[in-house]
Amino acid sequence: MPKDSNGQIIPGTLSAALAVAPGIRRPEYVGKAAPSPYEGDNVYDTDAIERIRNAGRIASGALDAVGAALRPGMTTAEVDAIGHDYVTSHGAYPSTLGYRGYPKSSCTSLNEIICHGIPDDTVIEDGDILNVDITAFLEGVHGDTNRMFMLPGVSQDVSDLVERTEESLRRGMKAVAPGRQVNVIGRAIESYAKRFGYGVVRDFTGHGVGTNFHSGLIIPHYDSAPQYDDIMEVGMVFTIEPMLTLGTHEWNMWDDNWTVVTKDASWTAQFEHTIVVTETGAEILTLS
Ligand code: MF3
Ligand code: CO
Ligand code: CO
Numbered sequence: 001m002p003k004d005s006n007g008q009i010i011p012g013t014l015s016a017a018l019a020v021a022p023g024i025r026r027p028e029y030v031g032k033a034a035p036s037p038y039e040g041d042n043v044y045d046t047d048a049i050e051r052i053r054n055a056g057r058i059a060s061g062a063l064d065a066v067g068a069a070l071r072p073g074m075t076t077a078e079v080d081a082i083g084h085d086y087v088t089s090h091g092a093y094p095s096t097l098g099y100r101g102y103p104k105s106s107c108t109s110l111n112e113i114i115c116h117g118i119p120d121d122t123v124i125e126d127g128d129i130l131n132v133d134i135t136a137f138l139e140g141v142h143g144d145t146n147r148m149f150m151l152p153g154v155s156q157d158v159s160d161l162v163e164r165t166e167e168s169l170r171r172g173m174k175a176v177a178p179g180r181q182v183n184v185i186g187r188a189i190e191s192y193a194k195r196f197g198y199g200v201v202r203d204f205t206g207h208g209v210g211t212n213f214h215s216g217l218i219i220p221h222y223d224s225a226p227q228y229d230d231i232m233e234v235g236m237v238f239t240i241e242p243m244l245t246l247g248t249h250e251w252n253m254w255d256d257n258w259t260v261v262t263k264d265a266s267w268t269a270q271f272e273h274t275i276v277v278t279e280t281g282a283e284i285l286t287l288s
Helices: 046-069 076-089 156-174 183-194
Strands: 107-110 113-115 129-138 142-148 239-240 243-245 252-253 260-264 268-270 273-278 282-284
Touching: 046 076, 046 129, 046 142, 046 273, 076 129, 076 260, 113 129, 113 243, 113 268, 129 268, 142 156, 142 268, 156 183, 156 239, 156 243, 156 268, 156 273, 156 282
Parallel strands: none
Antiparallel strands: 107 113, 107 129, 113 260, 129 142, 142 273, 239 273, 243 268, 252 260, 273 282
């Protein structure tokens, strides 16, 4: 029962959690209600950055595997299984599985779902757009990335939204430089998105990532100044993950307490990379 008579997505049925071999190291939060509070900062040495890159490469490779297999008629649970199998067969743990009770190995956000869609028996159809968000935990660190997949038959307005959302991520990354406040990233994203009249989601943000899935550092995707004035430093690692919509930036939460949808059911796109701040800008850590 993927869509109602207006074509809007409604909750489907969840399948059982997928298994992870016992030899794969779990993050500390698995089996607990919430992660332990993060004590460290967001700056990493070369060795740790290399480990985040290795985790990020697996997450990105899992998205490549999804892209190669995706066909209309597949369910979001089938997409999740492809990502799960890729991550675990590369020796990593899918970070979302058991994170604050989240039941699946990826987030699959279709059409008007902004983020955190839970894979279920919803069938992906021609004309749909799907965000898949995968985080891999390897050697004690997380790499977090997401991207959009367009099914055949997407309208021009929607494909423009998808392309411009990716461009907004590139512009956000270009604003990264040591010594600047993190809110310059959001300013770059929002000023680009506003040209097209897009909604810019404010309440879901980028975040510090590395030892912890979400470190507490917030990276806004809108011009939040003077808020979010953390100064970027060389070696700082965080995600940038703008969500743009064809309508409002306002959202509703489903009763599952995860799925975030646009209040006006307008379609929405997101792209995410984990990056490290270098002397010269941002270097992406989530490439295949
Ligand atoms: N990967 C998502 C992010 O970009 C977080 C998902 S948390 C989950 O931060 F629990 F919803 F999976
Ligand atoms: Co993230
Ligand atoms: Co993510």
